[in-house]
Amino acid sequence: MDNQQKQQIGGVIQAIGTVISAIANTPISVLSDQFQEDLDLIGNVLQATGNGLIADGQIPFSLKRIGNEVQAIGNTTVIAGMVLPLEDDTSQVLNIKGNLLQAFGAGVVLGVEFENELGDSASNQGITIISNLLQVAGNSLQALGGKYELDHPNEDKSYSESLIFAGSWIQAVGAVISALPRQ
Structure with missing residues (x-):
């Protein structure tokens, strides 16, 4: 598998993971809390895997690669908060820090795109920025x-749940846009 294929497959896996996590964070009364937690875990594992593949397909030591690696670390931090036998507050802190690491990693990639000159792929660059x-x-x-x-x-918890719900779906839309094929 070449580097371009790794990035494309990683982007699709990441997008699938964010959508699964967004479903898990959607208040749906027919789903049990345990099922939603399991979905969120699966979604974060897929996101970490996808970000890892994207990073592996990028030029070593580039800021884009580092940004995707930080996103994968963020997902891994969220996963640790879910699976390790920790106090609820400690798990919540890991979840918060994991989400902040993911935001930071995406911000690094975003910053690289703002630094790049517009070229033949200006529309692709715009899609990556968005x-x-x-x-x-x-x-x-x-x-x-x-x-x-x-x-x-x-x-x-309705206020915090609405922030998490909205954030999950906004992130999912961004990941799906990122995974779409481009010219």
Whole structure:
């Protein structure tokens, strides 16, 4: 498999993972809490795998590669918070930090795109900017929702859940846009 194929396959896997996580963070009363947690875990594993493949297909030591590696580390941090036997607050902190790492990683990729000169692929560059901007915003909203929930444990969770829900779907839209084939 060549580097371009790794990046394309990684982008599709990442997009599938973000959509699965977004479904898991959608308040659907017919799904059990355990099923939604399992979906979120699967989604984050797919996101980490996808980001890892994208990074592996990029030029070593490029900022884009580092950004995708940081996103994979962010997903791994979220996964650790889900599977390790930790106190609820510690798991929540790992989830918040994992989402912030994902936002930071997407921000690094976004910054590289702003630095690049516009060339023949100006539309591709615009798509990359929009998709990473959406992922930065989505992950940031998820982290904000988690932080609000952590800071207000005795309050109604509808506000924090709505931030996490919106952030999950915004991130998913960004990942899907990123995975779309381009010319």
